[in-house]
Amino acid sequence: EAGVAQSPRYKIIEKRQSVAFWCNPISGHATLYWYQQILGQGPKLLIQFQNNGVVDDSQLPKDRFSAERLKGVDSTLKIQPAKLEDSAVYLCASSRDQGTEAFFGQGTRLTVV
Amino acid sequence: AQSVSQHNHHVILSEAASLELGCNYSYGGTVNLFWYVQYPGQHLQLLLKYFSGDPLVKGIKGFEAEFIKSKFSFNLRKPSVQWSDTAEYFCAVRGNNRLAFGKGNQVVVIP
Numbered sequence: 001e002a003g004v005a006q007s008p009r010y011k012i013i014e015k016r017q018s019v020a021f022w023c024n025p026i027s028g029h030a031t032l033y034w035y036q037q038i039l040g041q042g043p044k045l046l047i048q049f050q051n052n053g054v055v056d057d058s059q060l061p062k063d064r065f066s067a068e069r070l071k072g073v074d075s076t077l078k079i080q081p082a083k084l085e086d087s088a089v090y091l092c093a094s095s096r097d098q099g100t101e102a103f104f105g106q107g108t109r110l111t112v113v
Numbered sequence: 114a115q116s117v118s119q120h121n122h123h124v125i126l127s128e129a130a131s132l133e134l135g136c137n138y139s140y141g142g143t144v145n146l147f148w149y150v151q152y153p154g155q156h157l158q159l160l161l162k163y164f165s166g167d168p169l170v171k172g173i174k175g176f177e178a179e180f181i182k183s184k185f186s187f188n189l190r191k192p193s194v195q196w197s198d199t200a201e202y203f204c205a206v207r208g209n210n211r212l213a214f215g216k217g218n219q220v221v222v223i224p
Contacts, residue, residue, distance in 0.1 A: 042203055042216045045211060048211070055210060056211055099145065101159050104158075
């Protein structure tokens, strides 16, 4: 079974630029999560989808972050414009449904300079 | 919303020593509990999970964890660690369908 795929693995951008991350969850998984992991901290949930609907985006900085999962499969997370404090690893995870274990991708390491 | 606390962020121990990592959470409702591990250069992987039943759960690689509901705790243990257990360990709690993580424990095992 293929795991959660994320791209790119690494990204370096200047502040005020925009960036997008892509995630393809495990086939058949209805729940998709985006987490932000800043160095030295645990993953922080940004947004959670159930199929193509948003379940929880209470910690998503909506003035600059957006995410979509239009067909209920893959998802994109966008930051526009980026700030220095957005430097982090962005993790995508999926689970069969909201009550089961989550499987994580390798993450995208973003550096904003 | 629930919160998850992990203490002693950095742990250094010798091979064959015992390991115990604490995890406490704040949430009054029904929870699912997890420990994830992240080996150097790899992605987060599930070590073990508790959904219901026996509060003492066994996971991969000789790890176990005990859910103590009255203490809102889910501590991770391993009787004898190996150098390959060097990794970062995260406790996670699902409550009301939100999966929240602690800050993690960086564990270094010295050969």
